[in-house]
Amino acid sequence: NAGVTQTPKFRVLKTGQSMTLLCAQDMNHEYMYWYRQDPGMGLRLIHYSVGEGTTAKGEVPDGYNVSRLKKQNFLLGLESAAPSQTSVYFCASMGPQGAGETQYFGPGTRLLVL
Amino acid sequence: KNQVEQSPQSLIILEGKNCTLQCNYTVSPFSNLRWYKQDTGRGPVSLTIMTFSENTKSNGRYTATLDADTKQSSLHITASQLSDSASYICVVSANQAGTALIFGKGTTLSVSS
Numbered sequence: 001n002a003g004v005t006q007t008p009k010f011r012v013l014k015t016g017q018s019m020t021l022l023c024a025q026d027m028n029h030e031y032m033y034w035y036r037q038d039p040g041m042g043l044r045l046i047h048y049s050v051g052e053g054t055t056a057k058g059e060v061p062d063g064y065n066v067s068r069l070k071k072q073n074f075l076l077g078l079e080s081a082a083p084s085q086t087s088v089y090f091c092a093s094m095g096p097q098g099a100g101e102t103q104y105f106g107p108g109t110r111l112l113v114l
Numbered sequence: 115k116n117q118v119e120q121s122p123q124s125l126i127i128l129e130g131k132n133c134t135l136q137c138n139y140t141v142s143p144f145s146n147l148r149w150y151k152q153d154t155g156r157g158p159v160s161l162t163i164m165t166f167s168e169n170t171k172s173n174g175r176y177t178a179t180l181d182a183d184t185k186q187s188s189l190h191i192t193a194s195q196l197s198d199s200a201s202y203i204c205v206v207s208a209n210q211a212g213t214a215l216i217f218g219k220g221t222t223l224s225v226s227s
Contacts, residue, residue, distance in 0.1 A: 004157075031212055042118070042203070042217030043158075050211060058213075090157050094212050103148070103212060105157030 002026055004106035006091050012112045013081045021076040021109050023091030029104075031094040032074040033058075034066060036087040037108075043090065049074055081113045116141045118218035120204050126224045131194055135221045137187040137204030145207040149178050149189050152201045152220065161189070161202075194225045 004025045013019055023032065030051050035043040045058030049068040063085060065077045074093075078085060089109045095101040118139045127133050139147070146165045150158035162171045162178040164187070170179050175192045191198055201220040208214035 033212075040219065042219045044217070045213075045215065048213050050213070056213070092157075101212065102160045102163065103215075105159070107157050108155070 004091055004093055004104050006089075006106035006109050008109060009107070010110045010112075012114065013078075014114055015082060017081050018077070018079050019081065019111075020078075021089055021091075021111075023074045023076070023093075023106055024072055025074075025091075025093040025104070026072060027093060027095070027104065028071070029093035030071075030096040032068065033092045033094075033103075034064070034074065034076045035090045035092065036060065037090060038087050046076065046089075081111075083113045085111065086113045087111060116206075116208060116214075116216045118204055118206050118216050120202075120218040120221050122221060123219075124222040124224070126226060127194055129194060129196055129225050129227050133191050133194060133223065135189045135191075135202050135204075135223070137189070137218060139185050139187070139204070139206045139216070141185075141206040141208050141216050143208055144182065144185075145210050147178075147180055147187050148205040148207070148215075149176070149187075150203040150205060152203060154200070158203055191223075194223075196225050196227060199223060199225045 007022045033048045034046040047066040052071040055066045091106040094103045121136045149161040152158040164180045177190045180187045203220040204218040
């Protein structure tokens, strides 16, 4: 049981390049989330999904797109990377019961945009 | 505005000592309050989850309290160990779906020998 995994672990992009971050979970969780974490700030929600085929915007969605074609995978795309998107990105998943469920995080992807 | 404020920002204690971290929130509606531990370079790990009706919950040497009337929570760490060195994040959920989680900025704890 691997939990939540993220690929890649680290990436350097040039401004304007595109990339996709992959998140996978093997716990059959309905809810999946993408966050970014910046120094001196709390984690901020980018996009989330409450089930296969559904996505919704979070607090800071601009510049990002997501897809949830399979229940176990949640992809985060950057179409045209900007230096402001330099951050650590965390994926998380949670079971369907909501309030009392534990949220599980992946190890993070460190992205540097030059 | 929904906010979660944590104090202190950072804390240094000697191994074996106890400490208490504070969390004040102005989140409405309120569904639950969570404490996470985040080691450097790792993702957060859940320590406790408390709903409105719970005022204390323990996980080993970690004990969280919740006062829903004053909108305050604390995380007490007993007999600290070097491995407790981490950032501790207070998170308040405004709905049951977990799609309205408001994260505090965390308290950085350093345990020295």
